[in-house]
Amino acid sequence: MGFFDKIKKGVTDAKNQFVPQQQQSAAQPEPEPQQEEVEEDTSAEEETEAQFDVAGFDVMRDEGAFFNAVLHMESEGMFGGTDESRAEIRQRFGIGDHSHWMVVKESNYALLARKYGSYEEVSQQEVNWRSGQMQNHGAQQQAAMAAKGGFDPVEGVTLEAWAAINASIIGGASWEDLLKGAGIDKPRWDRVSAEWNARMARDTTFAITTVYGNAFQAASKGKYGDYAREANAARAANRELAMPIPMTLEQYWEILYEQDYGAKQGKDPVETLKASGLSIVDWTDLSTFMGYYMNRTxxxxxxxFEPMHNAVKARMEAKYPGVKTDVDISF
Structure with missing residues (x-):
């Protein structure tokens, strides 16, 4: 089950399971003289109250605390919880056993659905929150890498400068002219490239790769360069995109399928992109933007999206009968 699937399933479960019962108040009969008073039946009301319990959360003001609790209570791994973190959350928010947690989770999702208008929007907000947490983690990794000298220049060449020159080379500029303009001879350039590549290979946190990728696209002169820069800025701030998508999702998916079908037929990927009016730089920049757009929607x-993609998939299968694709897009 993928990242988006887990979010969607968690909120869908809450949507399906949280069905608050209508409160019922039994009408008090007129007491007859010398007749024992009949007590009001409050069992339905008590059951409703038992089924709705937000514990110590206040999702209207701080939904992040609730999303963080869901992450820790229901997942493990790098961004998930531990026995210690789950115990701390239970104590801080007054959560009892697993059954109580399920009621608390469903109740808070119900409040958020009322706040945002739908459970689907709640799911998207939770995905956005988790993306922000990943960005914060990445920033911490970059700070740690900088502290131990991982971004120190190599023979006077910074990572950003190295990325910018590489972007120009990939974009078709003359490497001889670029190196001459930067005052770097070929042996020095080779040593610089070898060291930066070695640092990236050793970096299991991908801090160097991330900074390199952003610097590479910051220098892009491709027709989708501005889109890539906007996507990287939006991702860093965990915000919505400020630019409209440059093509429809159907058009983007068709290009994606064309590349895969072309590869299966032994076609040169560069030529396949050219047939779609794109260069490698264009495709990289475009994918950065479209990928972030899909992440936010x-x-x-x-x-x-699902029927839209199914229609594209069917058209491409009809265009290339008998060729199996490895493109895996699911919703």
């Missing part, structure tokens, strides 16, 4: 709009 896929959980909210999956019901709309």
């Amino acid at each position: 896929v959980v909210r709009d999956w019901a709309k």
